[in-house]
């Protein structure tokens with residue numbers, strides 16, 4: 001795909017491209033590679049990101065994340081050093097800091113809203129109208145990563161398109177249906193009590209689909225597909241377009257199973273019986289709602 005570098009060309013070109021059949025077959029089922037036209041977009045270059053960091057610090061400081069240090073693939077997020085930081089300075093020094101800088105919900109900045117609106121519109125056009133009614137939350141995240149830095153093994157509650165803007169790195173994505181890679185117990189803990197519940201198993205690394213990311217390409221990661229990343233010896237900038245789906249039945253069935261397992265039972269995993277999943281989901285829905293309210297009210 002030819003590089004698109006002028007603002008006019010960026011605004012008129014299609015941003016995200018994928019093979020239509022692969023898109024329909026694999027969306028939120030399996031990982032696959034996509035192409036995009038955003039690498040030269042002025043808003044995704046470091047000087048613009050420094051300005052975004054200043055504005056975010058002023059208006060929404062909780063949407064900035066920074067951590068640093070030599071990280072192991074299996075390391076828990078709560079065991080990673082999160083020192084105080086000055087965002088602009090942190091980005092200026094990103095080359096030397098072994099750091100991970102995250103802009104969460106970047107679409108809340110009016111200048112960046114376009115990435116969500118246009119990126120999602122293109123993705124929805126590829127999926128068809130059914131997607132619109134299924135989305136609960138949609139957002140974009142921008143990651144800036146130091147050379148050689150690892151992003152630890154984890155699963156997410158959203159599905160996303162991770163688009164590589166600057167630098168190269170490798171992402172390793174595992175099959176979420178492989179119960180040796182990702183056990184039911186890990187999924188139950190993930191949906192109930194521990195975002196770091198997925199446990200990396202080095203002896204199963206060969207089962208990952210590994211994608212070399214470079215400016216102009218990206219990867220689709222379905223909900224709950226375990227993954228980890230290894231940055232090359234360069235600063236990396238990536239844009240993630242995320243969706244969280246309305247249908248929480250599967251997640252709630254895992255939550256119910258977490259409670260049932262605590263009672264000493266060996267519960268049926270989600271997906272075996274739609275009726276059972278619905279009953280379990282309805283049973284725990286009030287608890288999930290109460291937990292959300294408690295979090296919202298602090």
Ligand SMILES: [Fe+2]
Pocket residue numbers: 154155156227
């Ligand atoms: Fe992730």
